[in-house]
Amino acid sequence: MSSFFAFLKRMRFINRWSLMRNTETENIQEHSLEVAMVAHNLAALKNEYFGGNLDINKVAVIAMYHEVSEIFTGDMPTPVKYGSAALREAYHAAEERATESLLARLPKDLAAVYAPLLGIVTAAEEGGAEELYLWRLVKAADKLSAYIKCLEEESAGNT
Secondary structure (H helix, E strand, C coil), X not given: CCCHHHHHHHHHHCECCCCCCCCCCXXXXXXXXXXHHHHHHHHHHHHHHCCCCCCHHHHHHHHHCCCCCHHHHCCCCHHHHCXXXXXXXXXXXXXXXXXXXXXXXXXXXXXXXXXXXXXXXXXCCCCCHHHHHHHHHHHHHHHHHHHHHHHHHHHCCCC
């Protein structure tokens, strides 16, 4: 038996924006779906209007899983996470350990399937231009999601 998916169910309990007053709470499960939809659209736009040949489904799946380490670490506020080089490195190491712990809950052959989707890059994929580009699209979609959240909060009267 694998507890991988049982741990993924915990995503709905991890709230975002903990240092901010919110008119509406948002958890990492909701956030990940929004990021997946935005990333999918960004990749589709790249392909249709800018001559890309990206795997739009893969970018959506990467985005679905982009916050899974927070099941173990919680949502660290950005000013803390990026407050110094030492904090950034320590938090990155904690995220890697969390992701490896999650992968360890899968059978080895399935862990190999999920590892690239969770940001664990194998030696064969290291430096792959498309893989890196897909992760950059997810990061851009993540920032757009934060911007959308800010617009929603502002329109609800939260300045």
